[in-house]
Amino acid sequence: MTRPVHTWLQDLGVRHPIFAAPMAGGPSTPELVAAVSNAGGLGFLGVGYLSPEETRAAIRRVRQITHAPFGVNVFIPEKPQGDARHAVQAMKRWLREWVDGQAVAAEIDDVNPHLPTINEFDAQMSVIIDERVPVLSFTFGCPEGDAIARWKQAGMCVMGTATSPEEAMALERAGCDAVIAQGYEAGGHRGSFLPIDETRLIGTMALVPQVVDRVSIPVIAAGGIMDGRGIVACLALGAAAVQMGTRFLLADESGAPPAYKRAVMAWRDRGTALTRSFSGKHARGIRNAFMEAVDREDLDIPPYPLQNALTQPIRRRAAAEEDAERMSLWAGQGYPMAKPMPAGEIVRELVQQMEHVMSLLREADAR
Ligand SMILES: Cc1cc2nc3c(=O)[nH]c(=O)nc-3n(C[C@H](O)[C@H](O)[C@H](O)COP(=O)(O)O)c2cc1C
Structure with missing residues (x-):
C-alpha cells in the first residue's frame, strides 16, 4: 500500500x-x-x-x-548589477583563443548578449x-x-x-x-x-x-x-x-542531445561539479573539458545570462558535432543511477x- x-x-x-x-x-x-x-x-x-x-x-x-x-x-x-561590458569583451577574447581558429570563433564575435x-x-x-x-x-x-x-x-x-x-x-x-x-x-x-x-x-x-x-x-x-x-x-x-x-x-x-545522454551513461566515474563556466550562474553538471578549462583560469565570468549567450555558439556546435567535452552536461550527483527507459x-x-x-x-x- x-x-x-x-x-x-x-x-x-x-x-x-x-x-x-x-x-x-x-x-x-x-x-x-x-x-x-x-x-x-x-x-x-x-x-x-x-x-x-x-x-x-x-x-x-x-x-x-x-x-x-x-x-x-x-x-x-x-x-x-554593475557594468559587465569589460568582462564580456575579455571573455569573448578568452573563448576565441580556447576554440583556436575554429569556425565557431566568428560566431562568438557576433554574440551581442542582452x-x-x-x-x-x-x-x-x-x-x-x-x-x-x-x-x-x-x-x-x-x-x-x-x-x-x-x-x-x-x-x-x-x-x-x-x-x-x-x-x-x-x-x-x-x-x-x-x-x-x-x-x-x-x-x-x-x-x-x-x-x-x-x-x-x-x-x-x-x-x-x-x-x-x-x-x-x-x-x-x-x-x-x-x-x-x-x-x-x-x-x-x-x-x-x-x-x-x-x-x-x-x-x-527526454530531448537531451544523444552525446549528452551517452556521456551520462559512459562517464559514470567523472563526477559532477558546481560551475559558473557555461552560464555565469552556478549550476551542477558532469565535469568536462570546457568546465575545467574555464574553472582553471582566474577569469572574470560575466553574470547570467550574458555568459550563457557567449558560450552558446560553442555549445550549439558541440551538440551538432556530438562533442560532449564542450557541452553543458547538467546532471545531479546521483547521475550514475540514471537509466534509459x-x-x-x-x-x-x-x-x-x-x-x-x-x-x-x-x-x-x-x-
Ligand atoms: C538538465 C537540467 C535542466 C534543469 N532545468 C531547470 C529549469 O529549467 N528550471 C528549474 O526550475 N530547474 C531546473 N533544473 C533543476 C531541477 O528543477 C531540480 O532542482 C534538479 O533536477 C533536482 O536534482 P536532480 O537532478 O539530482 O534530480 C534542471 C535540472 C537539470 C538536470
Missing part, C-alpha cells in the same frame, strides 16, 4: 508524489511532460529559454497528448495565464509586488524554488502555495536568489527538514533523488513530494520501489 498522497496533491489531481523537474534547454519535451503526468506524476515543462510564441506552442502540444495536470516553469528575470527585459517576461506570463496552465513554478528569484497574487487569481497553483530556509520563508511570505527545496546535490542551475556564501550550500537531507520546520506550505524536495529509497527518505523528512530531474534525463522522451515506466518503477521500501520499513518496525 502506498503512503496516502498529500491532500494538496490530490486536489491538483496528481496520484503520485513524483514531479519530473522542468529541464529547460531541451530535455523536458512536451512528450516527457505528458508521459509523466499520464503515469500519475506531475510533468513540468521548462520554458525558461522559450519566446512567448514557443511557450504557447509547447503548452498546446502537451495538451494534445495529455488531459492530466502538468506544470510550467519560468525563470524570474534578474536585475543587471539581459531579458521585464516586458519579455510579462509577455511570456500572459501566454501562460491565457493558456490556463494548472501549475506554475519559478526559479532564480522571488517575484516582486502582486505578481504571485495575480498568478493565483488566474487559477494557477504557484511554487517557488529555494536553496536555503531563508529563501523558503521569503517565498511563503510572498504568497507561494508550495516551495521547492533544492539541495546542493541537484543537477542544473541553482535557484538561489538571496546572497549565501559558497561554503554554506546545503544538501537535500539537511535542507528539507529545516524548510519543513520553518514554513507552513507544502515542501517539494529536489536534489540527488534517484529512486524509491530517496523518495521515501524525503517523505520521511516531511516533504509532500519530490522533484527529480536527472532521473528523467535518459528517458526515451520510457518516462511512464520510470514513474511506475519509482512507485513500486517506494512501496517495497515502505514494506521493508514496516517489517523492520514489526520485528
Whole structure:
C-alpha cells in the first residue's frame, strides 16, 4: 500500500508524489511532460529559454497528448548589477583563443548578449495565464509586488524554488502555495536568489527538514533523488513530494542531445561539479573539458545570462558535432543511477520501489 498522497496533491489531481523537474534547454519535451503526468506524476515543462510564441506552442502540444495536470516553469528575470561590458569583451577574447581558429570563433564575435527585459517576461506570463496552465513554478528569484497574487487569481497553483530556509520563508511570505527545496546535490542551475556564501550550500537531507520546520506550505524536495529509497527518505523528512530531474534525463522522451545522454551513461566515474563556466550562474553538471578549462583560469565570468549567450555558439556546435567535452552536461550527483527507459515506466518503477521500501520499513518496525 502506498503512503496516502498529500491532500494538496490530490486536489491538483496528481496520484503520485513524483514531479519530473522542468529541464529547460531541451530535455523536458512536451512528450516527457505528458508521459509523466499520464503515469500519475506531475510533468513540468521548462520554458525558461522559450519566446512567448514557443511557450504557447509547447503548452498546446502537451495538451494534445495529455488531459492530466502538468506544470510550467519560468525563470524570474534578474536585475543587471554593475557594468559587465569589460568582462564580456575579455571573455569573448578568452573563448576565441580556447576554440583556436575554429569556425565557431566568428560566431562568438557576433554574440551581442542582452539581459531579458521585464516586458519579455510579462509577455511570456500572459501566454501562460491565457493558456490556463494548472501549475506554475519559478526559479532564480522571488517575484516582486502582486505578481504571485495575480498568478493565483488566474487559477494557477504557484511554487517557488529555494536553496536555503531563508529563501523558503521569503517565498511563503510572498504568497507561494508550495516551495521547492533544492539541495546542493541537484543537477542544473541553482535557484538561489538571496546572497549565501559558497561554503554554506546545503544538501537535500539537511535542507528539507529545516524548510519543513520553518514554513507552513507544502515542501517539494529536489536534489540527488534517484529512486524509491530517496523518495521515501524525503517523505520521511516531511516533504509532500519530490522533484527529480536527472532521473528523467535518459528517458526515451527526454530531448537531451544523444552525446549528452551517452556521456551520462559512459562517464559514470567523472563526477559532477558546481560551475559558473557555461552560464555565469552556478549550476551542477558532469565535469568536462570546457568546465575545467574555464574553472582553471582566474577569469572574470560575466553574470547570467550574458555568459550563457557567449558560450552558446560553442555549445550549439558541440551538440551538432556530438562533442560532449564542450557541452553543458547538467546532471545531479546521483547521475550514475540514471537509466534509459520510457518516462511512464520510470514513474511506475519509482512507485513500486517506494512501496517495497515502505514494506521493508514496516517489517523492520514489526520485528
Ligand atoms: C538538465 C537540467 C535542466 C534543469 N532545468 C531547470 C529549469 O529549467 N528550471 C528549474 O526550475 N530547474 C531546473 N533544473 C533543476 C531541477 O528543477 C531540480 O532542482 C534538479 O533536477 C533536482 O536534482 P536532480 O537532478 O539530482 O534530480 C534542471 C535540472 C537539470 C538536470
